[in-house]
Amino acid sequence: MKQLVVTERVCLIGHVLSLVFGLAGLLLVLPNPQFIAQLPSIGQQLFGLSMANGGVVYIVLGAIAVALYAYRTLGWQNLLGFMLPAIFLSLGSELLGTSTGFPFGHYSYLSGLGYKIAGLVPFTIPLSWFYLGFSTYVLARSGLEAKGMNGWSAKIGGIAIGALLLTAWDFVLDPAMSQAAYPFWAFQDVGEFFGMPYRNITGWLGTGLVFMTVATVFWRSPDLPLKRSQLMTPLVIYLVNFAFGALITIAQLDVRFWIPTAISIIVGVVPAITLWWSAGADEVTVRDPEITPFQLL
Incomplete structure (x- = not known):
């Protein structure tokens, strides 16, 4: 089990570092081509390779980190019960969206996110739906159940809040x-909401609600007794991915985009931190902090 913990943390650190490297490249290096021109030829080749594949690396590392976390804390049945609906239903939604315009509006993916399934959707996109969706769902369920909600009230609340947090990231x-x-992608529709079609927002919310509902049906355990220390991976995943998008939006777009950024903080970041805090501290101190009740199942 300790090897899984080490591997999970290595992937999580790699995920964070990849996002930081990507930010540096997008915000500092690419806008200054003279810096790239001064690099030796091998440096230019390595930089080009890293920028071309950086999106793939950070998404794959994030998905692995969350998958290992889910297996370690909740067991393989809950991992697969969430991961498979999240990946396949989001992929179906993305394929439908890129070919028909429903439910997100008419859009298409450009380069930089890896091989495209059916020539339309990069294989990394369903992975990002999985690891962000799982993180928001677990934070929502754990926070609600720590406040005394249980049964279907906690499940429905977890689905609704989890999907809302996921949409706030968008x-x-x-x-x-x-x-x-x-x-990395482009809308063909007129964007009524800061360049985004309104149905892109409803499409995100609807997709999250659908796969989280299906995952909840397959959830093996009745509740989620996870505490703050056990929810650090989902919280870090959510916050660093939010920061990645927010910093690019603030740095490269005009001041109007402070509005959706502020909305996403209010609707996403603040509730996520509140839910994490609501989960409470561990009640019992044990020798191995990585052991959870689900490992005994």
Whole structure:
């Protein structure tokens, strides 16, 4: 089990460092081509390779970190019960969206996020739905159950709040990835909400609600008795991914985009931290802090 913990932490650290490196490249290096020109040829090749594949690396590392975390704390059945609906239902939603315009509006993916499934959706996109969706769902369920909610009230609340937190992240992600200087996808529809179609927001919320509902049906345990120390991985995943999109949005877009950024902080970041805090501290100190009740199942 300790090897899993080490591997999870290595992947989580790699995920964070990849995001930091990506930010540095997008905000500092690419806007200053003279810096790149001064690099030796091998340095230019390595920089080009890293920028071309950096999106793939940080998403894959994030997905591995969350998968290991889910297996370690909740067991393989709950991991698969969430991961499979999240990946396949979000992929179906993305394939439908890129081919018909429903439910997100008409858009298409550019380069930089890896091999495209059916030539439309990068394979990394469903992975990002999984690891962010799992993180928001676990934070929501744990926080609500710590406040005394249980049964279907906690499940429905976890689905609703988890999907809302996931959608709040998109308020900074979409402007950063579609309207900044170096985009990864592009909308063909007129964006009524700061360049995003309104149905993109409802599409995000609906997709999250659908796969979280299906995952809840397959959830093996009745509740989520996770405390703050056990929720650090989901919280870190959510906050660093939010910061990635928010910093690009603030740095490369005009001051109007402070509005969706502020909304996402109010609707996403503040509730996420509040839910994490509500989960409470560990009640019992044990020799191995990595052991959880689900490891005994």
